[in-house]
Amino acid sequence: xxxxxxxxDLDGYVPFRFAVVAHQLSRDLAIRYKDRFxxxxxxxxxxxxxxxxxDVSIRDIERRVSLEKSKVSRAASRLEAAGYLSKCVDxxxxxxxxxxxxxxxxxxxxxxxxxxxxYQAEVEALLGDKFEMLQELLxxxxxxxx
Amino acid sequence: xxxxxxxxDLDGYVPFRFAVVAHQLSRDLAIRYKDRFxxxxxxxxxxxxxxxxxDVSIRDIERRVSLEKSKVSRAASRLEAAGYLSKCVDxxxxxxxxxxxxxxxxxxxxxxxxxxxxYQAEVEALLGDKFEMLQELLxxxxxxxx
DNA sequence: TTGACATCGTTGCATTTGCAACGACACACT
DNA sequence: AGTGTGTCGTTGCAAATGCAACGATGTCAA
Numbered sequence: 346x347x348x349x350x351x352x353x354d355l356d357g358y359v360p361f362r363f364a365v366v367a368h369q370l371s372r373d374l375a376i377r378y379k380d381r382f383x384x385x386x387x388x389x390x391x392x393x394x395x396x397x398x399x400d401v402s403i404r405d406i407e408r409r410v411s412l413e414k415s416k417v418s419r420a421a422s423r424l425e426a427a428g429y430l431s432k433c434v435d436x437x438x439x440x441x442x443x444x445x446x447x448x449x450x451x452x453x454x455x456x457x458x459x460x461x462x463x464y465q466a467e468v469e470a471l472l473g474d475k476f477e478m479l480q481e482l483l484x485x486x487x488x489x490x491x
Numbered sequence: 492x493x494x495x496x497x498x499x500d501l502d503g504y505v506p507f508r509f510a511v512v513a514h515q516l517s518r519d520l521a522i523r524y525k526d527r528f529x530x531x532x533x534x535x536x537x538x539x540x541x542x543x544x545x546d547v548s549i550r551d552i553e554r555r556v557s558l559e560k561s562k563v564s565r566a567a568s569r570l571e572a573a574g575y576l577s578k579c580v581d582x583x584x585x586x587x588x589x590x591x592x593x594x595x596x597x598x599x600x601x602x603x604x605x606x607x608x609x610y611q612a613e614v615e616a617l618l619g620d621k622f623e624m625l626q627e628l629l630x631x632x633x634x635x636x637x
Numbered sequence: 638t639t640g641a642c643a644t645c646g647t648t649g650c651a652t653t654t655g656c657a658a659c660g661a662c663a664c665a666c667t
Numbered sequence: 668a669g670t671g672t673g674t675c676g677t678t679g680c681a682a683a684t685g686c687a688a689c690g691a692t693g694t695c696a697a
Contacts (some may be wrong), residue, residue: 353608367514416683461499486617561655
């Protein structure tokens with residue numbers, strides 16, 4: 346009749362907990378951006394990456410930010426349409442497309458970065474002296490991939 | 492001409508890091524399920540919740556697992572179609588729908604739970620004695636909501 | 638040079654997602 | 668009973684997503 350299930354504690358299951366926390370953080374952040382600047386999280390990541398990185402091809406962003414290249418490509422197109430960045434062919438390798446912030450994009454980024462920092466400060470305050478430990482753990486987990 | 496951006500380190504930005512790690516964990520897990528059992532992560536969460544919880548309405552799952560109710564509803568429908576669970580109206584409150592595993596569903600769950608546990612064991616082994624600290628931190632962050 | 642093979646960015650397509658309705662039902666108050 | 672308000676699960680729809688092509692370009696060896 347009724348079979349017995351092995352012991353299992355979903356509430357303590359790490360992949361699940363990560364999903365919940367990550368979703369929560371993303372959502373909180375999205376709310377602060379979307380309404381005010383019309384920028385999605387994905388677009389935000391691309392924007393930041395371009396602003397703070399030397400490498401700026403789609404492929405580079407894909408690697409550095411763990412985003413599907415199609416996701417990056419579409420985000421870049423939306424950002425270009427909105428006037429925040431420009432695309433131009435890399436003459437040393439014509440397969441590559443160099444992305445660069447426009448002045449408008451730089452202005453936007455300068456506005457929204459402090460918001461992101463303030464949010465991280467909240468998290469930091471919540472965790473207190475354990476914040477550094479969290480960063481260390483996240484580092485270990487991120488390195489795990491491949 | 493070119494404006495200056497405030498200092499910012501994307502690689503150390505917690506919401507970003509959480510997103511990457513969570514996506515990675517979900518993906519790893521999805522691979523182990525999807526191919527072998529045809530079950531998505533969302534469906535897996537619903538399944539586990541029904542199997543290990545007393546409360547089994549859609550609304551209950553929404554609350555306990557941080558899933559949109561439409562997501563739960565659709566996952567439940569798919570699982571029902573696949574014969575893993577049954578729906579029936581709660582006679583004490585006819586707005587509610589009680590979800591229950593079928594025997595087939597219980598069998599499936601008994602098969603896949605050990606896989607999930609083995610995966611968590613990998614993570615635990617990677618983190619060693621810091622695993623408990625991670626759990627504590629995740630707990631703090633999960634409580635933060637609302 | 639030619640040809641085989643890899644890489645880049647884009648796009649088509651099916652699926653999933655989030656959000657806002659919606660109908661059905663519950664409850665409180667009159 | 669009737670009315671208003673709230674909650675439940677479902678569904679429609681637009682947007683986002685993942686994945687597999689695809690054309691264009693680069694690389695390297697014959």
